[in-house]
Amino acid sequence: MLPVEPAPLILTPDQRVRVFVSSTMLELAEERAAVRRAIERLHLSPVLFELGARAHPPRSLYLSYLEQSHVFLGIYWQRYGWVAPDMDVSGLEDEWLLSGDRPKLLYVKEPSLDREPRLTEMLDGIIHDAEVAFKPFRTAEELEQLVTDDLAQLLSEHFIVAAGTAPRARSYRTESPARILLPVETTSFVGRDDDLEELCAVLTDDDTRVVTLTGPGGVGKTRLAMRAAAHVAGKFDEGAVFVGLSAVADATSVPGAIAEAVGVRDVGAE
Secondary structure, X not given: OOOOOOOOOOOOOOXXXXXXXXXXXXXXXXXXXXXXXXXXXXXXXEEEHHHOOOOOOHHHHHHHHHHOOOEEEEEEOOOOOOXXXXXXXXXXXXXHHOOOOOOEEEEEXXXXXXXXXXXXXHHHHHHHHHOOOEEEEOOHHHHHHXXXXXXXXXXXXXXXXXXXXXXXXXXXXXXXXXXXXXOOOOOOOOOOHHHHHHHHHHHOOOOOOOXXXXXXXXOOHHHHHHHHHHHHHHHOOOEEEOOOOOOOOOHHHHHHHHHHHHOEOOOOOO
């Protein structure tokens, strides 16, 4: 299999918790639609490969979408998927291999009388190596309910309570994987490569505490800052978050605006 190349920045059109849906497309089209409904019912954002623009190669596209997603959801049935000439595995297995340590929800459609051998091998490997449990389902309606219930439980257990522990009396911060909560770019970012490179270098310097961009209005300070934040977010344990201060009337309200944006809860004296 080819080494993982750096992915282009392709922001999904949302800033909510993103659920990456991995499956073959044609044989599970009805199930993919059901999963999308379940995700949207919880006001989360489904990330499905076919929703993306085609300006990028397919692998770069799903890799970029996966890197910016918080939950991995796999649906499997009979087909292993197409293996590209320069790949050793299908896109389906490649997505699984790149899923990392994200929370995972996996579902297998039954019965399966004609499952391809490579998919059987892949599923056996997942269970053996990662000790991940699959949930079987028969209909799209059943899958939709399973996903709704499992995602609701996952959000309670993983994003609010530290994994594997009970709520702590002194906990005041929502614990979650690194986030990339930045405004979506609606136009292409052209030029300023030198400025972007310099700014990213400063941001990732261990001695840097604060970076300020200055200049006349309209020269692109915010746009440059957003692009730099997106580039370096993966280098920080908790990612990058945009805090809008345009509606803040006085300086005393700035800490509260920042706290709200990053998920810090007010617990009185703490």
